[in-house]
Amino acid sequence: MSTQSGVNLGSTVATPLSRPSRTVFEFDKMSEAPKDAPFQAVQIDALVILKIARHCSSTFPTVATGSLVGMDQNGTLEITNTFAFPTIDTSAADSHQNDASNLAAAAPRAKSNIAYQAEMIRHLKEVNVDANNVGWYTSATMGNFVTMAFIENQYFYQKDNDKTVALVYDTSRSSQGTLALKAYRLTNLFMNVYKEGKFTTESLQKSKLSFRDILQEYPLAVHNSHLLTSFLHQLPAPPAATEPKEPTSLSDLNNDRIKAPLYPSIDNLDLSIDPFLEKTCDLLLESIESHYVDLNNFQFYQRQLAREQTKITQWQAKRKAENAQRTLAKQPLLPEDEWQRLFKLPTEPSRLEGMLNAKQVEQYSKQVDGFTANISSKMFAVRENLLPQ
Amino acid sequence: MAAATERFLHLARPLAHTNIGLQTNIAPLTVQIQPQAVLSILDHAVRRDVRENSQSTRVIGALVGTRSEDGTEVEVRSCFAIPHTEEEDQVEVDVEYQKNMLALVLKASPRESLLGWYTTSHELNSFSALIQNFFAAPDTGTFPHPAIHLTISTEPGKDIETRCYISAPVAVNAERAAESCLFIQVPHKMLYGDAEKSALEAVASARDVESRTAPLVSDIESLGRSIEQTIGLLDRVSEWVNGVLDEDVEPNNALAQYLMSALSLAPKVDASQIEHDFNNHIQDVLMVSYLANTIRTQIDLSQRLATANLVSNEKEEGKNDGEKGGQRGNKRGGRGGGRGGGQQREPREPREPREPTE
Numbered sequence: 162m163s164t165q166s167g168v169n170l171g172s173t174v175a176t177p178l179s180r181p182s183r184t185v186f187e188f189d190k191m192s193e194a195p196k197d198a199p200f201q202a203v204q205i206d207a208l209v210i211l212k213i214a215r216h217c218s219s220t221f222p223t224v225a226t227g228s229l230v231g232m233d234q235n236g237t238l239e240i241t242n243t244f245a246f247p248t249i250d251t252s253a254a255d256s257h258q259n260d261a262s263n264l265a266a267a268a269p270r271a272k273s274n275i276a277y278q279a280e281m282i283r284h285l286k287e288v289n290v291d292a293n294n295v296g297w298y299t300s301a302t303m304g305n306f307v308t309m310a311f312i313e314n315q316y317f318y319q320k321d322n323d324k325t326v327a328l329v330y331d332t333s334r335s336s337q338g339t340l341a342l343k344a345y346r347l348t349n350l351f352m353n354v355y356k357e358g359k360f361t362t363e364s365l366q367k368s369k370l371s372f373r374d375i376l377q378e379y380p381l382a383v384h385n386s387h388l389l390t391s392f393l394h395q396l397p398a399p400p401a402a403t404e405p406k407e408p409t410s411l412s413d414l415n416n417d418r419i420k421a422p423l424y425p426s427i428d429n430l431d432l433s434i435d436p437f438l439e440k441t442c443d444l445l446l447e448s449i450e451s452h453y454v455d456l457n458n459f460q461f462y463q464r465q466l467a468r469e470q471t472k473i474t475q476w477q478a479k480r481k482a483e484n485a486q487r488t489l490a491k492q493p494l495l496p497e498d499e500w501q502r503l504f505k506l507p508t509e510p511s512r513l514e515g516m517l518n519a520k521q522v523e524q525y526s527k528q529v530d531g532f533t534a535n536i537s538s539k540m541f542a543v544r545e546n547l548l549p550q
Numbered sequence: 551m552a553a554a555t556e557r558f559l560h561l562a563r564p565l566a567h568t569n570i571g572l573q574t575n576i577a578p579l580t581v582q583i584q585p586q587a588v589l590s591i592l593d594h595a596v597r598r599d600v601r602e603n604s605q606s607t608r609v610i611g612a613l614v615g616t617r618s619e620d621g622t623e624v625e626v627r628s629c630f631a632i633p634h635t636e637e638e639d640q641v642e643v644d645v646e647y648q649k650n651m652l653a654l655v656l657k658a659s660p661r662e663s664l665l666g667w668y669t670t671s672h673e674l675n676s677f678s679a680l681i682q683n684f685f686a687a688p689d690t691g692t693f694p695h696p697a698i699h700l701t702i703s704t705e706p707g708k709d710i711e712t713r714c715y716i717s718a719p720v721a722v723n724a725e726r727a728a729e730s731c732l733f734i735q736v737p738h739k740m741l742y743g744d745a746e747k748s749a750l751e752a753v754a755s756a757r758d759v760e761s762r763t764a765p766l767v768s769d770i771e772s773l774g775r776s777i778e779q780t781i782g783l784l785d786r787v788s789e790w791v792n793g794v795l796d797e798d799v800e801p802n803n804a805l806a807q808y809l810m811s812a813l814s815l816a817p818k819v820d821a822s823q824i825e826h827d828f829n830n831h832i833q834d835v836l837m838v839s840y841l842a843n844t845i846r847t848q849i850d851l852s853q854r855l856a857t858a859n860l861v862s863n864e865k866e867e868g869k870n871d872g873e874k875g876g877q878r879g880n881k882r883g884g885r886g887g888g889r890g891g892g893q894q895r896e897p898r899e900p901r902e903p904r905e906p907t908e
Contacts, residue, residue: 204763207753208593211586211746215627218745227658242593245658277657284651287644288631289597332745339772340748365857372853383752385762388592392710393757396750408804424754429769430776438838445842452849515853522849529842533835534770540835542777544828548821 199323200238203344203379206231207389209243210342216245217300217330223248224265224300226314228278230285231295233324239384240328241291243298244281246274266310269297270317294318298328303440304528307521309514312375315347316355326379334528337437339429344379351375360513372519432539438532445525448518455515465507473500581698581714581738583626585746587613588702588712594631595670595704608671610634610681612648613698614655615665621695624665625741630655632667641677643684664691666698672713674701679731682717686731699733714738 209229217225231240246268268274278294286292296318299306306329318325331341347355354360354368385393408414477500484494591611598609615627630651634643652664667685669678678699684690686697696716703711715733742750751772756764767775787809793799794806 206593207756208586208589210749210752211589212628214746214749215584215586218743244655247657248660277654280650281654284647284654287633287647288594289599290631334769335748336744337748339769340752340766341769342752342766362857371857380765382763382765383756385753385756386592386596387706387762388596388704388710389589389753390757390762391706392588392592393754395709396754407800407802410804411807414804414808424751424757429773430780438835442838442842445845448849449845452852456852512856515856519849519853522846526842526846529839531769533839535773536835537832538770538773540828540832544824547817547819547824 198346198377198379200233200379201236202382203238203240203326204382204384205240205328205342205344206242207383207385209240210340210383212243212245213298213328213330213342214335214340217298217332218336220248221300221332222302226265226268226297226299228269228281228294229296229298229326229328230282230291230293232291232293233295238295238324238326238379239291240295240326242285244285246271247277266299266308267314269299269314294322294325296325296327298330301329301331302333303437303444304331304334304524305444305521307376307517307524309517312347312355312513312517315345316352319347319352320356333437333440337429337431342381344381345376346379348374348377360511360516361509362512365512370516372516372523375516375520429535430539432543438529438536441525441529441532445522445529448522448525452515452518452522455518458510459515462507462510469504469506473504476500476503579622579624579696579716579736581624581626581700581736582741583700583712583714583738584615584628585740585742585750587615587626587629588740590629591668591670591700591702592704592710595702597631598670608636608669608673610643610667610669612652612667612685613665613700614652614659614662616662617665617695624698626665626698626700627659627662628655629668636677641680643681645684645690649690666692666696666700668700668702670702670704672701672703672711674715674733676729678733679717680729682731682733683719683728686717698736700738712738712740 213227216227219225225245227243227245229240230242230244231238233239248265248268282292282294297314299311299314311327315325315327318327325346327345329343329345331343334341350368350370351374354364354370357364477497480495480497480499484497487494594609594611598607600607609631611629611631613626613629615625617624632644632648632651634641636642656662664685667681669681682697682699685699686693688694691697699715699717701713701715703709714736716736717731717733719727720730720732752764752766755767756762790799790805791809794801
């Protein structure tokens with residue numbers, strides 16, 4: 162195991178010696194190309210998957226968030242345990258629903274939760290659980306997780322510790338049959354730009370940051386302990402290949418039904434996934450709407466800018482004419498750069514919102530592709546079944 | 551479910567403690583356990599301290615979950631480990647730790663409460679009774695509800711068995727009351743909802759792999775796997791039916807009846823109707839996919855246009871118009887006029903209002 166960073170909340174693993182070298186290392190990497198990720202893959206324990214699934218679906222549709230603990234080993238980030246963040250009491254402050262969901266989404270970087278996390282990790286350490294924070298998780302509905310809150314949370318974690326990851330559990334899609342769990346990290350390039358906090362056209366051109374470079378997905382693998390493997394073999398499995406005992410009557414069969422195996426699951430053979438497609442389309446429309454708002458903002462800025470510029474040109478022309486007259490009248494000239502004080506150019510709106518929106522749209526349309534592939538293959542199967550040649 | 555004990559005859563439920571006035575309900579108690587709790591316990595068992603001198607290798611922890619209003623149904627939702635040491639003649643449980651951890655856990659899930667405790671061996675001894683009485687006590691435990699004791703065997707090479715108990719006080723004598731109680735087994739079952747099914751599937755996919763590790767796959771891959779599995783099962787059935795027809799296999803009335811009733815569920819439909827519906831539907835689906843990708847392309851393009859071409863304004867502009875013209879014939883080019891900063895973003899404007907209507 163490489164030395165875990167000392168900046169981990171509540172972690173006391175790092176020795177004082179390892180700290181300076183680590184800082185230098187991180188500094189170097191920041192200035193390098195975005196290719197060198199601190200880990201190549203993410204490995205997640207079965208326990209973590211179940212805990213996340215449970216927590217996210219129990220709070221649905223409110224966003225659920227929690228903290229991940231684990232360690233990194235030979236380029237693989239192992240996530241071995243997790244715990245939920247306390248929910249924010251929405252009933253006490255009867256705020257608007259929007260505020261409540263915003264609060265829930267911002268939970269991972271709320272002050273009280275940082276303290277909670279530190280305390281929890283300290284307690285987990287006593288029972289031999291890996292006591293390093295390695296990121297956080299959040300729930301999502303149909304892939305709508307690319308938001309400012311997500312970026313801010315992940316930035317908050319990643320700026321202190323490079324080896325942190327954000328897991329996104331898609332509650333709606335997971336209920337359809339296949340687990341939708343993804344691991345993301347902000348790219349180093351984006352981290353640099355975000356640190357400067359400037360998302361103007363000019364700065365984006367300089368850094369060559371596009372919306373594709375915001376998030377990087379990491380391959381996820383599930384890992385079971387030996388004990389768990391033993392347990393899993395007791396759960397319903399696919400029918401054995403050996404000849405079963407023949408039933409004597411119909412009620413025998415009905416009473417002793419074969420339980421559907423967990424793997425491979427037959428749930429995803431369900432034919433009705435159209436609602437998902439519909440919902441994704443709605444979300445896509447929403448994205449277009451926000452794209453449009455963003456665009457209007459920008460056009461407003463442009464008009465403002467143009468107006469100011471015309472004013473300046475006019476003022477300059479006037480001043481020039483005045484000066485020309487003054488030269489003729491042999492009077493001292495008036496300064497010509499006073500316009501910088503008199504007029505103020507509007508500031509350019511941040512490009513970040515637009516970029517996130519673009520990323521979100523990309524996410525949705527990929528999702529639609531996935532659904533389409535699924536549903537069309539199912540439909541062809543149904544047709545072949547109902548219309549034998 | 552293997553761990554479920556469904557055929558369980560529950561004759562009488564012991565009354566918790568002596569306070570009969572509080573105990574109005576004598577209905578049997580049913581315990582439901584969610585898989586994440588079991589996984590948590592197994593994880594804890596793997597992470598136990600291995601010490602030379604300690605007698606027992608079992609670990610203990612607390613169970614947290616919900617209780618139905620009348621107290622007859624209990625759902626174990628999660629659990630947390632408690633450090634403890636056991637020696638020849640004494641047992642130490644970190645009570646302070648248990649208190650703090652419970653507060654932390656309840657903070658995150660306020661609707662749950664302490665239910666009882668678990669351990670990882672089936673042995674019930676006087677230490678068990680001591681801990682049980684601690685968890686059932688009024689000030690530190692679950693009183694007036696009975697404390698649940700869950701034992702899970704974690705012996706290597708054997709099946710993992712779960713048992714569930716509640717307790718009743720037994721009076722041996724006053725001095726030994728604290729360390730004696732009567733454990734009574736209660737029925738329990740593993741409960742997994744739809745939410746965990748997909749998670750469990752992913753976990754189970756690593757079951758037969760030597761490295762105990764499996765990558766999470768995409769929707770379409772898992773669909774393919776499910777279809778293959780189903781086709782395999784269908785083949786097996788039709789092979790059996792063919793065997794019966796060829797008089798190779800002994801026919802079986804019950805199986806055939808079952809198959810008949812299953813097959814009669816298949817809908818009778820008009821071929822042309824199906825064809826029509828199918829075509830309609832597939833067109834819709836493909837249309838949605840097409841539109842989604844068009845939108846993606848346009849947003850992508852608009853992002854590129856927003857940042858791409860400030861440097862050499864004149865040249866780039868021409869190129870952009872050409873590019874756009876190439877993609878869609880019906881585009882008018884960027885508006886004329888020499889507004890320096892605004893120029894490169896103008897071309898986006900005419901096409902935007904089209905998108906929401908698509």
